[in-house]
Amino acid sequence: MSNGSLRDASVVVARDENDLVALLSADFPAHGGAYLFLPGGRREEGESPLQCALRELREEAGVSAEHWTPLGSHAITLKSPARVHLFEARHLTLGAQELTATEQDFQLMWWPMQDALRAVSEGRFLLPAGPLALLLAERRGQER
Template sequence: MSDLLDRGQSRDASVVVARDAHGLVAVLSARFPRHGGEFLFLPGGRMEDGESPEGCARRELREESGVTAESWRPLGSYGITLQSTARVHLFEARGLTLGPQELTETEEGFKLSWWPMADAITAAIEGRFLLPAGPLALFLADRP
């Protein structure tokens, strides 16, 4: 997710709403002092060369939260900014298996917690998410 904060990047990205068997959502939190404190976000990041949007979503979910998933549902693809052709691809993941986080040096402060969907959506409405892709993914995943 930290790589989504880099300005001037034109690579597509993926963001994941990972829901467990009880409907809880994987939510990450970290301190971003230059953005004003601690924020929430969903697992995600920029695509690597030759990587598909779903491949990126799978990798980022595993790395940032330690989670793998059996079932994937695309939620849509959206422009990131008017100044870039890059798109963010949103997914819902289910059938989760938990494992260890594989955090990079820039992700070391990422804390994983599991939230009821209603609480995650409330946090999004309150502006507690750093980037807009997470709240958008939550709203879309909450639709039948």
Template sequence: MNAHPEETRSAAVVVARDEAGQVALLSSRFPRHGGEFLFLPGGRMEPGEDPEMCARRELREEAGVSAASWRPLAAYAITLGATARVHLYLAEGLTLGPPELEPSEAGFALAWWPMAEAIDAAAGGRFLLQGGPLALLLADRTS
């Protein structure tokens, strides 16, 4: 069985950490999955993008944030049968601006959380996707 092309594209997920140690978390309702969940800025790579370009674009679009400093944290396979990878980044030296949300992202809300509270939320099952909690844990180790 062949996977849909969008399902096999690599992606990037970003921990944007400000000078106070707070991280940018997005939230939105996902009725299909039973409620509201937290997530980090991120998404699938567009044609011609490398992972860092994708991370920069997604952070700007979803959170309205640009960063002066970028550090790769890790990358992992989406599934055992796929070659697509999720690339995790830490972004610091932040500049805030307006988000550039797509119509499908209209319900995204940005909030700044202390790292420890974000990790507690991940441990409490408030994240729908696994990339966010892993990226938070790895970013926390770099502080």
């Protein structure tokens, strides 16, 4: 794992049997308003990318999953060795969100995959890892 602020992160496409995807929304005043994003966050000390994904999905969306598929690992920025690890989670069990103090305004929504992809093309996502994960999950689904 990288030191300090250079920690890797994990992002999750949680997709249910009806092809609905867990999306989060929150207001980001520094960026001009509300944006969408996928459950995810930085790895904690000693966590693997998958352990981070499991924890972040449970905390931010209140969801656990039986089936996990890696969607790739990608550089976060040009100047950092940190990577973002993307996953698709299936066979979901829903529970309560376990939001931290800084996440209290996160609103969980379930969107059809095609609507989430449309939101990607409309620029409604704050961070690039979410759109990339959605596109890779959809591509993987079409190949099955």
